[in-house]
Amino acid sequence: MKLSLRGEYALRALLVLGMNTDKEVVRIQTISDEQNIPKRFLEQILNELKVAGILESRRGIAGGYRLKSAPEKITLAEVIRLIEGPLAPVSCVSEKFYEKCTCPDEAKCGIRSVMKDVREAIVKVLEQVTVAQLCDRARMLEGQVANPLDYVI
Amino acid sequence: MKLSLRGEYALRALLVLGMNTDKEVVRIQTISDEQNIPKRFLEQILNELKVAGILESRRGIAGGYRLKSAPEKITLAEVIRLIEGPLAPVSCVSEKFYEKCTCPDEAKCGIRSVMKDVREAIVKVLEQVTVAQLCDRARMLEGQVANPLDYVI
DNA sequence: GCTATACTCTATCAAAACAGTAGAGTTAAT
């Protein structure tokens, strides 16, 4: 039931980019340094996110990456689906990547029924959480104020 | 986020064994036939479940496997943990298989925070569902009566 | 006891996935 390192790196990169929406772009090198990710590996991942329309980039000496849309619009579910494929533990219960399995009768499969519940549980979390919220959580854990309004008397 | 075929086969075998608690034992061949699982591969898996104390076996000409404890006592979580390892998507949030990750500071990691939620969601389902319930679901889907008491007027 | 048929144990193996490296190319600010 694991997320690959590739997927984890993608999320870590998005976290950095989400924390830096004030800047024009962020360089790969910066992300790589901040998050301990091999630079050449990260290049591939960021490019994939760009091709998919989640990031945009600027080339040349002042180049780098930035989020293409608002951090509130990007869910972790879409990112993981892009990098990893199905969120479902078995593809015979996947919404977006359905594949037939080898069991005698899918319609009567008890395991399938349970795995549907697991899939729903996973999707419920990951489709709800956006990059913006990811950043909020990070700020919260940093001991910073996530939302100053919470502190109004 | 996938379950391996090995893990799926284990669950399918347990389903068959759970449906046949009236019999002394069930032969590997029978399970293999019923569930379309390569026999020699299934042998390994069943043996692993035996070594772990989930199944017991009888050797020789009237041999086969059976559940060691009541189907109500065996959760899918323990089976999957045995065959697959951690239920958590990243091992830095795993209860039973914790491993440190490469992020700069685990305590302040926003991703870790989200992945904890995912882990909880998965565990909540899989620790609740037993082999007995797996069989109930299968019977339900078969159109059979899961619990005859439901039909008392 | 012999035999047939089951489980048991260990080894091996091919293919795929994973994680990372490499090199040559393109773009753009200075």
Add this chain to the structure above:
DNA sequence: ATTAACTCTACTGTTTTGATAGAGTATAGC
């Protein structure tokens, strides 16, 4: 023109996965 960034494609070593194979051990029934 130079430099420092992204881009594109290919390759490579390692691990995991999904099996297959063979020799061995137990046991019911005759």
